[in-house]
Each structure stands twice: as structure tokens, then as C-alpha cells.
Amino acid sequence: MVRDDVLRTLEQNRGQLVSGGTLSRELGVSRTAIWKAIAALREMGFPIESVSGEGYRLAETSDTLSEAGIVMELKTDVLARNLCVLSTVDSTNTYLKQRAAELPDGYAVIADCQTAGRGRRGRSFLSPSGSGIYISILLHPTLPLERINMITVAAAVALSEAIAETANFTPDIKWVNDVLMHGKKLCGILTEASVEAETGQLSYAIVGVGINVRTPEGGLPEEIRDIAGCLEDFAPHAVRRNSLAASFFNHMEACYRLIASGDTAALIDRYRSFIHFLGQxxxxxxxxxxxxxxxxxxxxxxxxxxxxxxxxxxxxxxxxxxxxxxxxx
Missing domain, CATH: 2.30.30 (SH3 type barrels.)
Incomplete structure (x- = not known):
């Protein structure tokens, strides 16, 4: 799609002007098609500036979630190669559960906002627009049931590695899957599975993660202010959500491959590297x-x-x- 190609080019030249002529030549489309793509991207909320006679640029501060912005940094073979980006959804896990039978392995959905985000033990998960990312991945694993907990371990490791890569600080994992920094919880992980009653085999698993990237407008609710934190509370720079999402998918696939191959020892070694409370x-x-x-x-x-x-x-x-x-x- 021309719109996504234009966005990808502007992402690659973020903060720099790219002329309409250059976009037209590189993408092999007319100037009119470029203009329409820019208009469509602006309607989607992308802050694209234009300078008469010089071209267009994506504002340096832009952090709008987009498929094109994620895919350009994706290194996976399966995970998120089928990707749906939503502005609002009730729950990304629920979205996939309702469609699990018809969607392929590795299908992922990511939302800017959830209206009914869920955490463990039936708790709600705060999911306001513009301040976090909310991701669910559908898996059709051929795993023994006793190894299902490894998917949650993989998600905790992948999140920690993605945070270290994109936010430039290394968080801790509190068993089982709380990702923390200085005692503040940064992420939520909820893994749900469906087992076929007749065979006892795993039908599918959905791993959902919610990441607090920055403090929402009005601050965190008082009831979680002492226990929750955001990546940008600790990062030395602004965290781009598209890069964070892509990094999570990349690391999650690497961890999932270890589970599928039976090399869980390597995964547990990576898990232990983020756990610092042993002996305490x-x-x-x-x-x-x-x-x-x-x-x-x-x-x-x-x-x-x-x-x-x-x-x-x-x-x-x-x-x-x-x-x-x-x-x-």
C-alpha cells in the first residue's frame, strides 16, 4: 500500500525533509498518490509536516503506533508477520480468543488503548491511549502441557530484553513474570490457553502483554501509583513504541524457538539473568x-x-x- 510505503520512508528519515519528487521516484507512484497517502496518514494521527518546495517530514516526537513502523524493524520469520494494529479494542487477548480458530500461528494484535484490559486473577489492567502498548500473540504450539508455563517465562525474558534494547536500562524479573525497575512494575503478562477436551492436547495459547511506556495524562491512578512505573521514568531518552513492539516480537520468537526445540535450559539461563532476589x-x-x-x-x-x-x-x-x-x- 502506498500509504505504508510513504510512512516507512518517512520513518527511515525521521525528522528530515523528503521531497514529494523523491518519494514519487523511489516508490514508483505519481505525486498525486503521494499527496493522498500523506493526507491519509495525517487523518490517522501522524504528525507529518510539510515545507513548501522542500517536502515532508515525520516529526521527531511522533510516537503513533503503526504496522509499517513496526514491520520495518521486524526480524521474525513467524511472529507478527500477520499483524493487526488497532487504535482501540476491549482486550487484545479477547480479540484473539474470538478469532483463534481462523487465524494462523504467530498472528499478533497490538492496540493503542484497551477499554477492558485484563490482568492475572481477573484484575483489570490500566490501558490508556498514547501511554503504553498492549500486545497479544496467538500461538498454535505442539508442546506438552507441562511446558506451557515456559511461554510465560519466554514473554518475561523477551520483554526484559526488549526494554534493555530500546529503553537502555536493564529491568528485573520477579518470579513468575513481573518485570520491575526499582520495585516498580512496568509490564503485565497474561497467558491463556485452550485445551481440547477429547484429546487433552493444547489447541492454542495466547500471550498478552501490556507495557507502561510513559505516564498517562493526569498521572497514574492513586491506587497503583506506589507499585507501578513507566519505562520513561527510568530511560535516558524517549521510548518509541513501534521500536519497542518490534524488539519484543524479535526476542519473543527467539525465546519461543528454544521452547519448541526443547532447549528450555537455554531459556531458563536467560530468565535467571534477570532475577536478582535469590538468596534474599x-x-x-x-x-x-x-x-x-x-x-x-x-x-x-x-x-x-x-x-x-x-x-x-x-x-x-x-x-x-x-x-x-x-x-x-
Whole structure:
């Protein structure tokens, strides 16, 4: 599509003027087609400036989500090669669940805003426009059910690596999948799966992530202000959402390949590299009851080994939670 080709060229020359003649020649279309594409992009919200006789440029501060802006940095073979970018959706996970039977492996949807974003344990997930990105990926894996938790591990690793690559700081992972910086939660991850009743085989899995990129207008709600943070609170520069999304897809595919190949040890090694609370005291929360423990290790299956009263046990994701020293309630 001419519109996407124009956007890709302006993205590649962000902040610099590109003449209509240059666009016309490089893309092999008429000047009229270029003008129509620019008009369409402006209607979509892209801040494209024009200087008479000199051309067009995409404003340096532009951070509008777009398929073209993501795809130009995509290095995957499967993930997000079928990509849908929405301005608003109720929930990206719900969007894919409703279409899972008809969509291919690796199909991804990304939204600027969710009206009914969901987190773990039925919690809502704040998803305002312009301040974050909300992504879900549909997978049709041929995995044993006991390895499904590795998809969540992969998402946590991929997010952490994408943040390090695009925001230039290295976050921590709090088991199982909370991505933090200085104790502030930056992202939410929700993995959902469907199992065929007759065969017991996995039908599909959907991994959804929400990333707080910058503080929304009016600030974070008071009830999460002490526990949540945004990438730009810690990044030395503005974070471009298209680059962040592409980086996440790139790293997620690499992690997913390790799971599919059975090389989960390599994935767990990458997971452990972001976990810095081992050997420290933690609080274990089970059925509302809080007990002290020491975090000992991450086992080969991605489970947390703890020690209480001299006895070691393994925590399974979803059964209990942990709280780190100094972490807000």
C-alpha cells in the first residue's frame, strides 16, 4: 500500500525533509498518490509536516503506533508477520480468543488503548491511549502441557530484553513474570490457553502483554501509583513504541524457538539473568496467608525453590505469590 510505503520512508528519515519528487521516484507512484497517502496518514494521527518546495517530514516526537513502523524493524520469520494494529479494542487477548480458530500461528494484535484490559486473577489492567502498548500473540504450539508455563517465562525474558534494547536500562524479573525497575512494575503478562477436551492436547495459547511506556495524562491512578512505573521514568531518552513492539516480537520468537526445540535450559539461563532476589528473604502469600521464606533458586522448569524453617519446597506458578523486601502492598 502506498500509504505504508510513504510512512516507512518517512520513518527511515525521521525528522528530515523528503521531497514529494523523491518519494514519487523511489516508490514508483505519481505525486498525486503521494499527496493522498500523506493526507491519509495525517487523518490517522501522524504528525507529518510539510515545507513548501522542500517536502515532508515525520516529526521527531511522533510516537503513533503503526504496522509499517513496526514491520520495518521486524526480524521474525513467524511472529507478527500477520499483524493487526488497532487504535482501540476491549482486550487484545479477547480479540484473539474470538478469532483463534481462523487465524494462523504467530498472528499478533497490538492496540493503542484497551477499554477492558485484563490482568492475572481477573484484575483489570490500566490501558490508556498514547501511554503504553498492549500486545497479544496467538500461538498454535505442539508442546506438552507441562511446558506451557515456559511461554510465560519466554514473554518475561523477551520483554526484559526488549526494554534493555530500546529503553537502555536493564529491568528485573520477579518470579513468575513481573518485570520491575526499582520495585516498580512496568509490564503485565497474561497467558491463556485452550485445551481440547477429547484429546487433552493444547489447541492454542495466547500471550498478552501490556507495557507502561510513559505516564498517562493526569498521572497514574492513586491506587497503583506506589507499585507501578513507566519505562520513561527510568530511560535516558524517549521510548518509541513501534521500536519497542518490534524488539519484543524479535526476542519473543527467539525465546519461543528454544521452547519448541526443547532447549528450555537455554531459556531458563536467560530468565535467571534477570532475577536478582535469590538468596534474599521474601514473603510467600498463599490463600491470603503470609509467611517468611528465603528464595533459593529457579529450577529447570522455571519454578521457584524456597526455604522455610530449614525445609526446601518448590513453588508452582499460579498457586502462590511472593513479595520482595520493601515492595509496596
Amino acid at each position: 528473604p521474601i514473603t510467600v502469600i498463599r490463600n491470603g496467608e503470609k509467611t517468611p521464606a528465603t528464595a533459593v533458586a529457579i529450577d529447570p522448569s522455571g519454578h521457584l525453590v524456597i526455604e522455610q524453617d530449614g525445609q526446601r519446597s518448590t513453588m508452582l506458578a499460579g498457586e502462590i505469590s511472593i513479595r520482595l523486601p520493601g515492595q509496596a502492598q
